[in-house]
Amino acid sequence: MDTKQKILVIGGAGYIGSHVVKALLENGFAVTVYDNLSTGQEINLFTEAEFIKGDILDVPHLEKVMSGGYAAVVHLAAKKAVGESMENPQLYATNNLNGAVNIINAMVNNGVKNLVFSSTAAVFGMPQYVPVDEKHPLNPINFYGFTKLQIERVMDWFSNLKDFHYIALRYFNAVGYAADGSIRGKEKNPQNLLPIVMEVLTGKRDKLHIFGNNYDTPDGTCIRDYIHVEDLASAHVAAIKKLLQGGNSQCLNLGTNKGTSVLEMVASAERVSGKKINYDFAPRRPGDPAILVATSESAQQQLGWTPRYTDIDEIVKTTWNLETK
Ligand code: UD1
Numbered sequence: 613m614d615t616k617q618k619i620l621v622i623g624g625a626g627y628i629g630s631h632v633v634k635a636l637l638e639n640g641f642a643v644t645v646y647d648n649l650s651t652g653q654e655i656n657l658f659t660e661a662e663f664i665k666g667d668i669l670d671v672p673h674l675e676k677v678m679s680g681g682y683a684a685v686v687h688l689a690a691k692k693a694v695g696e697s698m699e700n701p702q703l704y705a706t707n708n709l710n711g712a713v714n715i716i717n718a719m720v721n722n723g724v725k726n727l728v729f730s731s732t733a734a735v736f737g738m739p740q741y742v743p744v745d746e747k748h749p750l751n752p753i754n755f756y757g758f759t760k761l762q763i764e765r766v767m768d769w770f771s772n773l774k775d776f777h778y779i780a781l782r783y784f785n786a787v788g789y790a791a792d793g794s795i796r797g798k799e800k801n802p803q804n805l806l807p808i809v810m811e812v813l814t815g816k817r818d819k820l821h822i823f824g825n826n827y828d829t830p831d832g833t834c835i836r837d838y839i840h841v842e843d844l845a846s847a848h849v850a851a852i853k854k855l856l857q858g859g860n861s862q863c864l865n866l867g868t869n870k871g872t873s874v875l876e877m878v879a880s881a882e883r884v885s886g887k888k889i890n891y892d893f894a895p896r897r898p899g900d901p902a903i904l905v906a907t908s909e910s911a912q913q914q915l916g917w918t919p920r921y922t923d924i925d926e927i928v929k930t931t932w933n934l935e936t937k
Contacts, residue, residue, distance in 0.1 A: 833874035877928070
């Protein structure tokens with residue numbers, strides 16, 4: 613008889629989800645992926661994991677799948693483009709709010725007790741101080757961040773009312789790919805800095821527009837906390853283990869406590885690729901804070917987790933490798 617604990621990874625064919633699946637398999641869990649393949653890709657699926665094509669808005673199907681004896685669920689099936697969330701909030705209300713509530717309800721209805729939820733730095737809004745810790749006020753300035761914060765609150769209520777336990781992981785800026793090259797699905801139509809830089813390097817785009825060069829930072833461009841996706845993945849495994857051992861429900865920031873400016877990212881990509889990047893300076897993008905850096909001290913203490921990647925060139929290299937192989 614298979615005694616492995618079963619984990620349901622909703623959104624497991626996506627960029628972060630596929631890395632979480634890989635890490636769970638490496639840690640001896642039995643994994644089922646539930647994904648509608650709207651942005652997730654079949655190329656990201658592992659043969660060792662079961663795959664169920666399904667939608668989080670299809671409640672009867674979700675309820676049926678949830679009766680499969682899972683020890684925990686990881687929910688990463690959300691829309692995540694900040695700009696889009698402001699233009700089409702209906703899409704985010706339906707997918708990120710209704711979808712997440714459907715998952716939580718299905719869990720409670722089927723006696724599945726543990727949820728690791730993919731949250732975001734966007735729950736904080738404009739930082740009042742950096743590095744941002746978990747006590748920082750929660751004041752999202754875009755609808756995307758609002759949807760994630762609402763679900764954190766729903767989970768908190770459920771953890772008080774039911775036998776339901778959660779850890780919300782608030783990612784700062786996820787970047788990079790599995791260093792062994794096993795995950796190859798590039799995001800289609802990327803909106804984030806490093807994938808766009810890659811498209812410029814490979815000739816898919818003419819140039820990078822750097823949004824603002826007059827911020828109050830040393831080189832005038834915005835500073836972010838770029839965390840490698842394999843470090844995010846290992847934090848999910850640690851969070852699941854913590855919940856399975858009866859750990860507390862909580863929200864944890866995942867970052868590296870290290871900031872990198874847009875120009876530093878460009879310089880890193882130039883070093884790694886050996887090519888020049890064509891860029892210009894464009895107006896500021898609305899809603900961009902000058903500096904957003906996390907302290908992950910709580911996550912480190914609570915989960916016994918530390919990010920392994922600390923050097924931006926090492927991180928960029930794992931993305932560039934995908935372009936050159
Ligand atoms: C945002 C969200 C984050 C979300 C992520 C995923 C906030 C505070 N953060 O991160 O929670 O998970 O999106 O979509 O809402 N840049 C350019 N040119 C470009 C693209 C980006 O200069 O073409 C700059 C941006 O101004 C920013 C940095 O690069 O300073 C990183 O941008 P991006 O990758 O879009 O991530 P965030 O906006 O930081």
